[in-house]
Amino acid sequence: MEDTTAPSVTKPIRCIVKLGGAAITCKNELEKINEETVDIVSSQLREAMVTGSSSRKVLGMDWSTRPGKPGISCDADDFEDRNLDSSSFIVVHGAGSFGHFQASKSGVHKGGLNKPLVKAGFVATRISVTTLNLEIVRALAREGIPSIGLSPFSCGWTTSERNMASADLSMVARAINSGFIPVLHGDAVLDDLQGCTILSGDVIIRHLAAYLKPEYVVFLTDVLGVYDRPPSEPNAVLLREIAVRDDGTWSVVKPTLADTNTQVEITVAAHDTTGGMVTKISEAALIAKLGIDVYIVKAATTHSSRALSGEVRGAIPEDWLGTVIRFGGKGNGFPTSDTQLLQSIEFYKSSSTSLKEFN
Amino acid sequence: MEDTTAPSVTKPIRCIVKLGGAAITCKNELEKINEETVDIVSSQLREAMVTGSSSRKVLGMDWSTRPGKPGISCDADDFEDRNLDSSSFIVVHGAGSFGHFQASKSGVHKGGLNKPLVKAGFVATRISVTTLNLEIVRALAREGIPSIGLSPFSCGWTTSERNMASADLSMVARAINSGFIPVLHGDAVLDDLQGCTILSGDVIIRHLAAYLKPEYVVFLTDVLGVYDRPPSEPNAVLLREIAVRDDGTWSVVKPTLADTNTQVEITVAAHDTTGGMVTKISEAALIAKLGIDVYIVKAATTHSSRALSGEVRGAIPEDWLGTVIRFGGKGNGFPTSDTQLLQSIEFYKSSSTSLKEFN
Structure with a gap:
């Protein structure tokens, strides 16, 4: 039984943003941040949050030293006449x-904290993901975003047999009410039944969306969006709009697929070789079913900038590249091309391993 | 009104350890860790927690990269036959x-999150203290201690007019019940009345001690203990044992001070130039009043090792250097030399500034 306290948020949430692991880190390179992407994304987030902020001097909020980087200057006077309010x-x-x-080496996702290796892996995993969290918080703060790191573990989020069991949203709500931007992350958490597991960022997003009802949700990833097959293949088609119906079925609204008998495959983002995109779409569909539009878009592009600002809400502009997943009303009960889509998802699900857990 | 849920701890807490900021960082050098001290303290903690661990290979739990350091090797097989249980x-x-x-530049301790500078300073302060927390967690993990960082802010700890208002101990308790070693820290937190403030490590310790009833508490600092005057002065005497009575009065039990009319001054640790030691002693006295012995001792010495292991509990060995603060029974109502001690504390209190906040 899930135990989530409905938080009292005094400010409406405009947007929940997922920074995909594949976009913000360098694939195949252990613990390396994609600094260029993170810097651009941080800047785009600032512009989306604080209208008109692009024309003024950025007032950084990371006043800490960084090895190999110039010292941070902080002039108190700069802050005097500034309105830092953001949506x-x-x-x-x-x-x-x-x-x-760390997680796959020890099998943290499978639980068993009584095993020394799992216990050590839990510690090692949290060190690694909180290191990334701190770097993301700092990158956002350097752009003047009042970011506050919140680890799901520390917030008291737990699972029960890998499903969300308890997720106290009170600190997220308090941080928002105080004008901060909470920054959460996929984390190793305690599990009531199996001892521990990995709570993925996508599951966290869905949970936040369900309780905090943002106006829209944006997933920033390392491909343009969802394709009908791996984007490396010739003739891969970017799916521009997917409708999710209340009975859980989906259909591709745009483009109209020329041949609905073609096996529709879900693209797997370059780094998420084991099912990441499938988890993402499944979670996105559950969010869309709540009536919240979900945009899946490539990070650090003009397309991500437009999605974050909310500019592409409503009718999708022709020159915007990405995938929007929306609530499409009542299901008609007839199998359509999304049957293949779902079969494809099932296939990917069954082949997925621990590596997808964090996404 | 303080709102603290009494946690359910299935394992008794043996010891709460304070790693003093002055001991674990390099004074006067911005954001520099005293690596040598931290490494020795981590090793002493491992030996205190896991009896007999000194004779076996240390199984590190930090498997993350470190700039300029050799990569971490992790052999899963090493963990197979190991019992990592610790007290x-x-x-x-x-x-x-x-x-x-960051805190003093912005005045975070004085509150006022509506001021842009305070808001930015709050973000900057949390970045700095969580950076240190991560490094301490990693140093402990490298010594094979299953350490888990827990930020008071993220745990939902808040204050009301700078006094503890809410401190959810459930994650601390759950971490302990799962065999982990929680690592908390002085933090910037939200305050019900003034918006925000700094919650000091010493206040956190007292709070944890009151609710979790450890067998003993150790403060690791950068001087041998509490002196009758600044230790740099000639004739400064290390106070070996202080008794705290239930009416709040204190007396120096050992050594017997030759001249009780001498103004007793509280030494100020080198880095805590604005009252740190005073806060420490006041908080230590409140813990001692609960019947929990408090040891104030110099970090990374044989004395700290003996205090952490519990070896000096009971009668204090002659060759142990440090200060123990103990409950001394019912007050006698007569002014004794501790009157001067308290007056001295009052003096330091009134001259203290924001810099002492974290201690």
Whole structure:
């Protein structure tokens, strides 16, 4: 039984943003941040949160030293006449090349804290993912975003047989009410039944969306969006709009697929070789079913900038590249092309391993 | 009104350890960890927690990369036959040269989150103190201690007019019940009345002690203990044992001071130039009043090792250097030399500034 206290949020949440692990870290390189992408994304987030902020001097909020970087200057006077109010965003990030090695080496997702290796792996995993969290918080703060790191473990989030069991949203709500931007992440957490597991960023997003009802949700990833097959294949088609019906069935609204008998495959993002995109779409569909539009878009592009600002809400502009997943009303009960889509998802699900856990 | 849920701890807490900011960081050098001290303290903690662990290979639990350091090797097989059970410790650390700059520059301790500078300073302070927390967690994990970072902010700890208002101990308790060593720290937190403030490590320790009833508490600092005057002065005498009575009065039990009319001054630790030691003693006295012995001892010495292991409990050995603060029974109502001690504390209190906040 899930135990989530409905939080009291005095400011409406405009957007929940997922920074995909594949986008913010360098694939195949252990614990390396994709600094360029993170810097651009942070800047885009600032512009989306604080209208008109692009024309003014950025007032950084990371006043700490960084090895090999110039010292941070902080002039108190700069802050005097500035209005730092921003609309309410929540940031959730995946792990990418952080945490995966530690989690998969020890099997943290499978539980068993009585095993020394799992216990050590739990510690090692949390060190790795909180290292990334701190770096993301700092990158956002350097852009003047009042970011506050919130580890799901520390917030008291737990699971029961890998499903969300308890998720206290009170600190997320209090941080928002105080004008901060909470930054959560995929984390190793305690599990009532199996001892411990990995709570993925995508599950966290869905949970936050269900309780905090943002206006829209944006998933920033390392491909343009969802394709009908791996994007490396010739003739891969970007799915621009997917409708999710209340009975859980889906259909591709745009483009109209020329041949509905073609096996529709879900693209797997470059780094998420084991099912990441499938989890993402499944979670996105559950959010869309709540009536909240979900945008899946490539990080650090003009497309991500437009999605974050909310500019593409409503009718999707022709020149915007990405996938929007929306609530499409009542299901008609007839199998359509999304049957293949779902079969494809099932296939990926069954082949997935621990590595997808964080996404 | 303080709102603390009494946690359910299935394992008795043996010891709560304070790693003083002055001991674990390099004074006067912005955000620099005293690596040598931290490494020795981590090793002493391991030996205190896991009896007999000194004779076996240390199984590190930090499997993350470190700039300029050799990669971490992790052999899963090493963990197979190991019993990693340890007695329950809780670690709380101060901030030292982390956080102070950011907090004092912005006045976070005075509150006022509506002021842009305070809001930015809150973000900057949390970045700095969580950076230190991560490093301490990693140092402990490298010594094979299953350490888990827990930020008071993230745990939902808040204050009301700078006094503890809400401190959810459930995650501390759950971490302990699962065999982990929680590592908390002085933090910037939200305050019901003034918006925000700094919650010091010493206040956290007292709170944990009151609710979790450890067998003993150890404060690791950068001087041998509490002196009758600044230790740099000639003739400064180390106070070996202080008794705290239930009416709040104190007396120095050992050594017997030759001249009780001498003004007794409280030494101020080198880095805590604005009253740190006073806060420490006041908090230590409140813990001692609960019937829990408090040891104030210099970090990374044989004395700290003996205090952590519990070896000096009971009669204090002659060759142990440090200060023990104990409950001394019912007050006698007569003014004794501790009157001067208390007056001295009052003097330091009134001259203290924000810099002492974290201790």
